[in-house]
Amino acid sequence: MSQWSAAPAPFARRLLTVLGIDELGVYRVLRVADVETPEPRPGQFAMLATAERWGGGEDERPYLPRAFSIARRRIGESHFLLEDVGPGTRRLCELREGDGLWALGPLGRGFQPPRPRHRAILVGGGVGIAPLAILQDALEAEAATDVTVLLGFRDGARAQGAALLHGARVATDDGSVGHHGLLTELLSQELYRDSRAEVYACGPAPMLEAVRAMCATRDVPAQLALEAGMACGFGACYGCAVPKRGGGYLRVCVDGPVIDARELDCVSEHAGAPS
Amino acid sequence: MSQWSAAPAPFARRLLTVLGIDELGVYRVLRVADVETPEPRPGQFAMLATAERWGGGEDERPYLPRAFSIARRRIGESHFLLEDVGPGTRRLCELREGDGLWALGPLGRGFQPPRPRHRAILVGGGVGIAPLAILQDALEAEAATDVTVLLGFRDGARAQGAALLHGARVATDDGSVGHHGLLTELLSQELYRDSRAEVYACGPAPMLEAVRAMCATRDVPAQLALEAGMACGFGACYGCAVPKRGGGYLRVCVDGPVIDARELDCVSEHAGAPS
Amino acid sequence: MSHGVEFCGLSLAHPVINGSGTFDAIAARRAFGPALERDFPFAAYVSKTITLAARAGNPAPRLWEAPGGLINSIGLPNNGLDGYIAEDLAQLAELPVPLITNVMGSTAEEFSALVGACDQRPEIAAIELNVSCPNVKTGLDIGADPQQLAQVVGACRASTRKPLIVKLTPNAANVPACAAAAQDGGADAVSLINTLRAMALSPQEGGERRPWLGGGTGGLSGPAIRAVALAQVAAVAARVSIPVVGMGGVQRSSHARDLIDAGATLVAVGTETFRDPATGARVAAGLRALRRTGEGFPTA
């Protein structure tokens, strides 16, 4: 089975063991032992919850599991990139070696490989860089595609996350690292240089919307990894809806999270990564 | 102010710091730094909750604080005797040095001192020995009273709790330590030997009821430290009701926990310590 | 900027009061001494429910801890109207805040007798009607049927000129319609929500399972009902023009702020007071701080 096709997820959440948690600027990289999980497709995600202390925080949250892109696979290991933005991510960031983690996945539709002789431009903002790491691994394993990586961050502490991928051009809002300005300015340069490209983007909603609009104008195919509040991750709750072009809604968890940009009129405010 | 009169409790729960937790057979002795608390009267209790991880267990419990007898006071310290019988006591037993503890108290009516020239017989069952420890301290500080201590436990691991008091005669259900049989058999012997006594009892409901009945028959005054499920501990919820003689109910938290045995027709099944 | 609030002609120092039956000021005086009056956490004090005849309350156990909440089956123990007036009133009158007396009857006549008696007492600033008592004929709560409710409130209105607050039952199909009926009957304010009907089975092993609570069923309160309370308060506030007292699961000032934003004039705290008797003061202080920062709502 190629790395672009996904095997079904095991039909129950599983208890995994934490191998370690590494700092990466303000982010954490969570490594878990994960031997039985079918190989995920780049862009797929898992629903995670700590085995202990899930619940009982302020306002008795978290209660439901949380969705995280599978950021990387190593033999017998899965890696996740975490940013502490609320009670669920906080608990996950507090995991230590040997702790238990509930995981369901891999879930969702991942990225499609680029057409032959097209450059892949990976555009990631903030913690949204996570699925681009495993995507870069996959693209480089095939060696057939030129890969350009553009990553944007709010500040220098976040920009350290860029180390998750390699060879990235970085932009920061505060100019502390790399280009001082918007990620889409870098993308614009890249598309100007050579528009035979396919764009793979994940990040905050305003960034995704800017990417979508730019690619639409220039007729460049774009695959957007969306986010949405999720209760289940496998199509059961219909909670993760985002409006689709022509009316109606997509379920981010089963119709996505990777969506062809042409399926959207715009990226709605709730459909992006924490910024 | 004598050790038999109680100062009011501070009108808010306070965050205390755990100094340590010691094993005592199956029990734990929790020591907390507690400088500002007014000196408790023997028999008073506090409502406790851990600062972290209260809530979020199986069935999202514990939620409300739990009641614990103040087992001992040392300068600037309060000690509690804990038995892990459910989600709240489990979390408290898991506390470590430096952890935070919410405490409200001292609460409730404590023991009355014995009349002059009366022997005090302290009768404790299981974790119900806790308030008798501080009572023994108080009686011995006055040196005017002869104190006899009778403690009963289910098994040898529990009987190690007897070390909380000194000079105790011990009974165990399984005969592994001390007298093989019921605590009330020891009490009966003591009352036979010299019935100019006052009985102070705390323990499981059947034990308290046996003590009550025996003392009623022999016309020996008895003070029973009752227990009940409590939501507040200060008379607000009316949840801790136990039937009183002549109809109606007492609130264990404000009318007790120490009740003159003559106020009860019998000790109801929910009014004792975990057994 | 003043934090005071006008409520039915009463000038209150802040918008936080207690839920009826969740704070016994007389017992608290015993437990906390003079600090009770010095640091009194509520801007008005609501008594527990008083009935015509004295009641002992329900058999034990009366409490069950539920996910995110508490089920109680207390059964309205109280000294009865005469006992309340003879024994409790003088002590409650010493509190530094206005006294709201909560009463319950099982008929319009009982209600108006209770209200008439309270009307005579200068210590009582306002009267709250607890209409959650099941009607013997319909089995419904008296307050669940708008027509019956309007009639009960009308009878009470005729018995007093003091402010009348109707505490709605949440166990109704259409709470806003009940609120409107209370307003039509002459209520000066409505309060909600009371507890949701709930039940627990005894965890005992083996044999026949029986209800844990001595009263069979009980009422659910606390965080678990907060979102239900917010929905009912918003719907009621949108429907009536009289002030609304919102309650249900308030633990922090942000929860109180939600209720106020949904249209409540006052907020009451109940169950959280059991965890910390100073909750009311903490919530009031938090609301004051929110005001100072220009109505900004602090996110975690």
Place this chain on the structure above:
Amino acid sequence: MSHGVEFCGLSLAHPVINGSGTFDAIAARRAFGPALERDFPFAAYVSKTITLAARAGNPAPRLWEAPGGLINSIGLPNNGLDGYIAEDLAQLAELPVPLITNVMGSTAEEFSALVGACDQRPEIAAIELNVSCPNVKTGLDIGADPQQLAQVVGACRASTRKPLIVKLTPNAANVPACAAAAQDGGADAVSLINTLRAMALSPQEGGERRPWLGGGTGGLSGPAIRAVALAQVAAVAARVSIPVVGMGGVQRSSHARDLIDAGATLVAVGTETFRDPATGARVAAGLRALRRTGEGFPTA
């Protein structure tokens, strides 16, 4: 000892099914592959609510995490009756368990049209009526008014001989009376509880606070409502002679056991399935173990 259970003439392998709208077997087939059929967790499969016309559902956001529960404002997205029959039915018929189709109309006529269409389809083993839709005239849920409910159920009864299950609304003053009305109207079973009306305000800073959910209000499910469900199931089971499907906050077999002890024949799991799709199988296995040990109830 067999763990099977008879329900309205259907022989089910165990007493655990899913709550309508909380498990999409078609999407789950995509996520979990053939394991879905092999390890299918439910003894019967209940479809999400189908309406006559297709519905897109409510705007985002549709979810809010509440203490001990979840508020959803999904808005019943579905392909409409025709789409359901043309597209979904063949796939659902492949499931290894009987199919119960849940339908909702806003009038008795709509209901009976939906039921009549389902009656024609051999793939459908039973029909569940979702009567939680607000009536345009009264504002009440159709199912909150016993008279109206009996009439709707009567119309549906005339349109089918398949088993009819009425899913009661919990937002009613007297749920047992509604259950009795359903029985009088010809229902073969009742199911409860549906979600409790609830609301959340957006945590956004500054400015006007607005409801978080795209649909304004939503429904509360999960552990927070478990004790409310148990009370309603017990009250309903005491009132009617037809079988009861109990649900609301079931997470473990002990919760299912509580509902069964309170009188339910079947138990449904909803929200907990979101946390673990195998919840139904786990609950069923737990019930089986409880049975083997002679009905003993394991305490923690």
